[in-house]
Amino acid sequence: MQISDNKVVTxxxxxxxxxxxxxxSSVSAEPLAYLHGAGNIVVGLESALAGKAAGDKLDVTVSPEEGYGEKHDELVQKVPTENFSGIETVEVGMQFMAEAPWGQQPVTVIKVEDDGITIDGNHPLAGETLQFAVEVVEVRDATQEEIEHGHVH
Structure with missing residues (x-):
C-alpha cells in the first residue's frame, strides 16, 4: 500500500x-505514527513520503520554508522581569506560554539580564535546514474516526 492522504503511516x-x-530520533524508541495529509508532520517530509510504501528508506532534506519556517526577528523581544513574577528562577532554555495578539504562543528564554528577559517566539528549529533519514515501517488505511479527528488513535 502506498502512502497517500488518509493513510496512517508509521x-x-x-x-x-x-x-x-x-x-x-525514533530509532531506539517506538516509531512515529501520523495521519498523512493532515499536517501532522512538516510539509517537506510529508511531501517526500507520498507514494512510498512499507520497507522504503529515504534521505530527505527539508528547507526552512517546508520545515518550521524562517526565523522572524520580530518574535525575539526583551520583556520586563516582572512578567515572570511567581517563578523563582528563570533560566536560558526555559519555555513558557505567552499571550500574543493571535492567542497563546510558546516562547523560549534566550537571555536573562538584570533589566529584562529576552524571549524568542520562533520554533526552536525555525531557519534550520532539516535532514531526515526515514524508514517506512507500515502504511494502513485510517479509520473514519482518525480522519475526522485529524490524527492517529
Missing part, C-alpha cells in the same frame, strides 16, 4: 541538522 526517523548533529 516511520522510524533520525533528524539531523546540516552539521550532522542528531536533533531527534
Amino acid at each position: 516511520i522510524h526517523y533520525t533528524l539531523t541538522n546540516t552539521d550532522g548533529a542528531v536533533i531527534d
Whole structure:
C-alpha cells in the first residue's frame, strides 16, 4: 500500500541538522505514527513520503520554508522581569506560554539580564535546514474516526 492522504503511516526517523548533529530520533524508541495529509508532520517530509510504501528508506532534506519556517526577528523581544513574577528562577532554555495578539504562543528564554528577559517566539528549529533519514515501517488505511479527528488513535 502506498502512502497517500488518509493513510496512517508509521516511520522510524533520525533528524539531523546540516552539521550532522542528531536533533531527534525514533530509532531506539517506538516509531512515529501520523495521519498523512493532515499536517501532522512538516510539509517537506510529508511531501517526500507520498507514494512510498512499507520497507522504503529515504534521505530527505527539508528547507526552512517546508520545515518550521524562517526565523522572524520580530518574535525575539526583551520583556520586563516582572512578567515572570511567581517563578523563582528563570533560566536560558526555559519555555513558557505567552499571550500574543493571535492567542497563546510558546516562547523560549534566550537571555536573562538584570533589566529584562529576552524571549524568542520562533520554533526552536525555525531557519534550520532539516535532514531526515526515514524508514517506512507500515502504511494502513485510517479509520473514519482518525480522519475526522485529524490524527492517529
